Amino acid sequence: MSPLEPVRHRGASNRSAGWLLPLSGWMVIFYLIPLVFIIGTSFRTMVNYQLTSEFTMQNYLAIFAEPLYWKALRVSLLLAVKVVAITTLIAYPLAMVLVFIVPKRWRTFFLILIIAPFWTSYLIRAYSWFIVLGNNGILNLLLKSLGLIGQPVQILYTGTATTIGLVHYLLPIMTLTIYTTLENIDPKLLEAANDLGAGGLRSFFHVILPLSAGGLVNGMMFIYILAFADFVSPATLGGQTERVFPQLIVDAVQWNINWPLASALSIVMVAAIFLVLLVLSLFRNIGSRENGGSGK
Incomplete structure (x- = not known):
């Protein structure tokens, strides 16, 4: 194996990480966080058009x-x-x-x-x-x-x-x-x-x-x-x-x-x-x- 081979692998890994970071941030902001919010909301109720903090399975x-x-x-x-x-x-x-x-x-x-x-x-x-x-x-x-x-x-x-x-x-x-x-x-x-x-x-x-x-x-x-x-x-x-x-x-x-x-x-x-x-x-x-x- 060439002495430069580990350096090349590290360079490729760094480039991959550079692409993954904004992609991961995009997924967290526009998918994961809204999904968590929707899941949490699904276990609550509304009273007078306001969300309550009470946990319930009523909706499901x-x-x-x-x-x-x-x-x-x-x-x-x-x-x-x-x-x-x-x-x-x-x-x-x-x-x-x-x-x-x-x-x-x-x-x-x-x-x-x-x-x-x-x-x-x-x-x-x-x-x-x-x-x-x-x-x-x-x-x-x-x-x-x-x-x-x-x-x-x-x-x-x-x-x-x-x-x-x-x-x-x-x-x-x-x-x-x-x-x-x-x-x-x-x-x-x-x-x-x-x-x-x-x-x-x-x-x-x-x-x-x-x-x-x-x-x-x-x-x-x-x-x-x-x-x-x-x-x-x-x-x-x-x-x-x-x-x-x-x-x-x-x-x-x-x-x-x-x-x-x-x-x-x-x-x-x-x-x-x-x-x-x-x-x-x-x-x-x-x-x-x-x-x-x-x-x-």
């Missing part, structure tokens, strides 16, 4: 005893899972086309088209679906002109409209996440698989999918968090026909001015999100072990 007991909260939690969970599944089924083939079929000189153009919806407000995008999904919207007029329906199909203010709005909102994020992962796959691996006689399907299942599993699961995690915590699409497109869990938190703050209940609901929501993320992380670890095994 009310959540677990009230069917309304359990139903909203189930609706949010199923909605998030549905959105993750649909965005994955659309985004993965789209990302594969961009990486393996579209020439490099055209990729930037198509990537700009994919992220173009983010140039407008999310709320504006949600309300724009009224033009498409309304009883007199483009979709119903098209179906009528084709003779497929006699009366307008009720799509707006339903769970289907909520799902459509969330998929439209989150699809670019999922596509870009998978695209970045697929683009980093070494083309020589696919050439080697082809030389060894692997067809398109075998190359996909034995090379592309295992190597992109980490990015795919990361994208699924991100989409699940955003879909579960969203209340804009359910409130606008869904018409609040089915209450989702984040809407109950908003109601507890805006209408009931019950911060302890809102805090308890927030902790339950974070716990529900964390449990699903834990399951998804297991799939990512399985993919990592398979990649390591194939590398040996």
Whole structure:
């Protein structure tokens, strides 16, 4: 080992510590401290719109005893899972086309088209679906002109409209996440698989999918968090026909001015999100072990 090697290691460690310090400070100030405050508030009550210092489990007991909260939690969970599944089924083939079929000189153009919806407000995008999904919207007029329906199909203010709005909102994020992962796959691996006689399907299942599993699961995690915590699409497109869990938190703050209940609901929501993320992380670890095994 070179005499300079320990010095290099110390220099790298110092640089890493220099990056970690502001990052840790950011996490403590903007995540850990608010989280501790929310947890503490969830065990208190409000009297005359003022927080008391009394410790109580009343808020959590009310959540677990009230069917309304359990139903909203189930609706949010199923909605998030549905959105993750649909965005994955659309985004993965789209990302594969961009990486393996579209020439490099055209990729930037198509990537700009994919992220173009983010140039407008999310709320504006949600309300724009009224033009498409309304009883007199483009979709119903098209179906009528084709003779497929006699009366307008009720799509707006339903769970289907909520799902459509969330998929439209989150699809670019999922596509870009998978695209970045697929683009980093070494083309020589696919050439080697082809030389060894692997067809398109075998190359996909034995090379592309295992190597992109980490990015795919990361994208699924991100989409699940955003879909579960969203209340804009359910409130606008869904018409609040089915209450989702984040809407109950908003109601507890805006209408009931019950911060302890809102805090308890927030902790339950974070716990529900964390449990699903834990399951998804297991799939990512399985993919990592398979990649390591194939590398040996």
